[in-house]
Amino acid sequence: MVADQSDDQVRAALAAAEDPAASLGERAEMLMEIAMGLQRRPKTADALWAAIELYDRALALADDPLLTARIGARRGTALQALPAEGSASLDAARRAFEAALPTLAQFGRPEEVAEAEMNLGVTLQNLAGLxxxxxxxxxxxxQRALRTFDQRRFPAEFAILQNNLATAFLSIPMSDERAKMREAMAVQAFEEGLKVINLVDHPVEYAMLQNNLGNALQYASSAHAVENNLRALDAYDEALRVRTRADMPGEYANTLANKANCLWNLPDDPEHPEDGNPRNLALARAAYAEAREIFAGQGEAEKARIVAEACVQIEREMLTSVPPARGSGNGHSMNSGA
Structure with missing residues (x-):
């Protein structure tokens, strides 16, 4: 059903599609362009459904295989973005990309093929979670998309692909002997992405990679946990240069909660971990409390609940733990965070 808020754009698209002075292909392209406009930063799923309706009308008019493939791939991105429960929309997106790719590969531009491969990868990764x-x-x-989206000509796309590769590596169950290798490959992929983008030119991608690098370092099964956590803190702080509470409150709260978890497990003095971490516990509690406030304000009830529980656990730990005297040989017991 067409969204009320999108009525004007949809009516304009339908009028353009009926223009007798335009060819079938031109009318199909007009519908596709307006659908793409509806799809940019949609406030509700209604805008995405309206875009899908226009893509369907465009497909009915398209009289050229390449145009049909382009419209089909765009339709796939709208299906992929739907916040629907279950896998129906993702299954449809997968079919759309797989149907479009052979024609794009034969008649389209290399970057069109790479974009479709990248979107197919995202869809498959989401379906894998189901x-x-x-x-x-x-x-x-x-990896096929990276053949075109190289670091020199397409730095932003290269960085996004490195991020996606890394998260895919980390999503594979860590139950075999190659788990540590995949963790190392994930960290390397995040770092490769960060080599080609910067805070000024690609702030959103930069913050995303820094946040995810921090997570990869923090949760890596390594004998160098303290060193990894210190590196993770640096990465979170870099992400927070972009993800501010004023401009990106949701992302800010996510990174802040990740940083809080890292602080929770980090001794105040890495040279003397036996002294405990009362200072870092206090910082972690404050960060969790701020994240909880933001999550609650944005209606993210589950996230608010998780960080609220972390606050309670930290408060209990602060009340009950007494750091031993240096040299006593008993380390401070630290729980894992939320």
Missing amino acids: GRARLTDAIAAY
Whole structure:
């Protein structure tokens, strides 16, 4: 059903589609362009459904295989973005990308093929989380996209693909002997992405990679946990240069909660971990409290609940733990955070 808030744009699109002075292909392209406009920063799912309706009308008019493939790939991105429960929209997006790719590869531009491969990879990765696809297929799609989206000509796309590859590596169950290798590959992928983008030119991608690098370092199964946590803190602080409470409150709260968890598990003095971490516990509690306030204000009830529980656990730990005297040989017991 067409969204009320999108009525004017949709009516304009439908009028353009009926223009007898335009060819079928031109009318289909007009519908596709307006659908893409509806799809940019949609406030509700209604705008996405309206875009899908226009893509369907465009497909009915398209009289050229390449145009049909382009419209189909765009339709796939709208299906992919739907916040629907279950896998129906993701399954449809997968079919749309897989149907479009052979024609794009034969007649389209290399960057069109790479974009479709990247979007297919995202769809497969999301379906893998539902048990309906393999993560290895998502990784393969990302790697195919990297043949075109290289770091020199397409730094932003390269960085996003490195981020997606890393998150895919980390999503594979860590139950085999290659788990540590995949963790190392994920950290390397985040770092590769950060080599080609910067805070000024690509602030959103920069913050995303820094936040995710921090998570990868913090949760890596390594003998160098303290060193990794210190590196993770630096990465979170870099992300927070972009993810401010004023401009990006949701992302700010996510990174702040990640930083709080890292502080919770970090001794105040890395040279003397036996002295405990009362200072870092206090910082973690304050960060969790701020994140909880933001999550609650944005209606993110589950996230607010998780960080609220972390606050309670930290408060209990602060009340009951007494750091031993240096040299006593008993380390401070630190719980894992939320």
